Amino acid sequence: DRSLLGLKDISREEILSILDRAAYWESQSEKLVPVLNRKFAVNMFFENSTRTRFSFEMAQKRLGVQVMNFSAAASSVEKGESIYDTVRTLESMGVDAGVIRLKPSGVLQELAERINIPLINAGDGNNEHPTQALLDLYTMRKVFGELKGLTVSIIGDIKHSRVARSDLWALQKLGAKVQYCAPPSMAAPELAEHAPYVSMDEALKADVVMMLRVQLERHNEGLFKSTAEYREQYGLTEKRAASLSGHTIIMHPAPVNRNVEIDDAVVECERSLIFKQMAHGVPVRMAVMERALKD
Ligand code: CP
Numbered sequence: 001d002r003s004l005l006g007l008k009d010i011s012r013e014e015i016l017s018i019l020d021r022a023a024y025w026e027s028q029s030e031k032l033v034p035v036l037n038r039k040f041a042v043n044m045f046f047e048n049s050t051r052t053r054f055s056f057e058m059a060q061k062r063l064g065v066q067v068m069n070f071s072a073a074a075s076s077v078e079k080g081e082s083i084y085d086t087v088r089t090l091e092s093m094g095v096d097a098g099v100i101r102l103k104p105s106g107v108l109q110e111l112a113e114r115i116n117i118p119l120i121n122a123g124d125g126n127n128e129h130p131t132q133a134l135l136d137l138y139t140m141r142k143v144f145g146e147l148k149g150l151t152v153s154i155i156g157d158i159k160h161s162r163v164a165r166s167d168l169w170a171l172q173k174l175g176a177k178v179q180y181c182a183p184p185s186m187a188a189p190e191l192a193e194h195a196p197y198v199s200m201d202e203a204l205k206a207d208v209v210m211m212l213r214v215q216l217e218r219h220n221e222g223l224f225k226s227t228a229e230y231r232e233q234y235g236l237t238e239k240r241a242a243s244l245s246g247h248t249i250i251m252h253p254a255p256v257n258r259n260v261e262i263d264d265a266v267v268e269c270e271r272s273l274i275f276k277q278m279a280h281g282v283p284v285r286m287a288v289m290e291r292a293l294k295d
Pocket residue numbers: 048049050051052053123132253254255
């Protein structure tokens with residue numbers, strides 16, 4: 001299958017093959033290798049994005065793909081056209097693959113069953129964000145060589161996080177141990193059977209400390225009293241970062257709320273790989289686009 005809807009249902013071998021191919025693309029010094037210049041792709045973001053949108057476009061352009069960017073706000077979606085009719089319309093014009101980000105969870109699978117071109121999930125609700133998890137794994141693999149035996153703590157708003165889910169499915173397939181740490185209001189109880197919830201002190205002992213964004217746009221749900229209190233209890237403060245063991249790395253999918261879930265000074269400290277993760281998004285998405293489009 002050339003689509004990439006999530007990592008829960010793809011094999012370990014398939015994940016490794018994408019990561020290996022991403023390493024190949026990262027090793028290429030030539031920026032433009034237009035091997036897919038006869039292919040057309042459309043990026044459809046029904047929810048805002050900076051990193052995913054632009055690294056997909058960068059990846060596509062580096063491979064020579066003819067890229068079209070769909071903006072929901074400037075489209076007939078504003079007149080009430082459905083997501084299915086929108087994607088079907090672009091497919092009927094001859095587009096070869098679609099990258100899609102959707103606000104709701106659970107509609108992408110159904111959409112993919114009705115569409116013939118490969119679809120790549122760029123994040124759907126709190127369900128999955130497979131290319132983010134692939135670039136996370138890619139980053140960990142570069143540091144540690146292999147993922148088997150690593151302990152990865154994912155800290156913060158697990159409930160609303162598609163990254164927490166995609167990383168869990170993929171890391172477990174590759175033999176890493178995932179643990180979560182979250183305030184009760186941000187926990188996802190249905191994931192407890194897959195990964196334990198641990199205290200902040202325990203979480204900080206891991207090989208990888210992955211902080212998640214506090215989704216401030218959901219604060220009206222009363223998830224936490226104040227950002228200052230969140231930082232105090234669950235933030236990666238300078239003091240906590242200084243207590244990590246020598247080999248531990250810090251990650252965050254970004255966007256980052258500086259001085260909420262992670263202190264300003266920690267974002268770009270030596271052991272933080274946050275901007276490296278973003279850089280790795282390009283070769284990983286090149287591998288995913290190639291998988292979707294190559295003849
Ligand atoms: N990490 C991530 O998905 O960022 P964007 O929402 O900016 O794409």
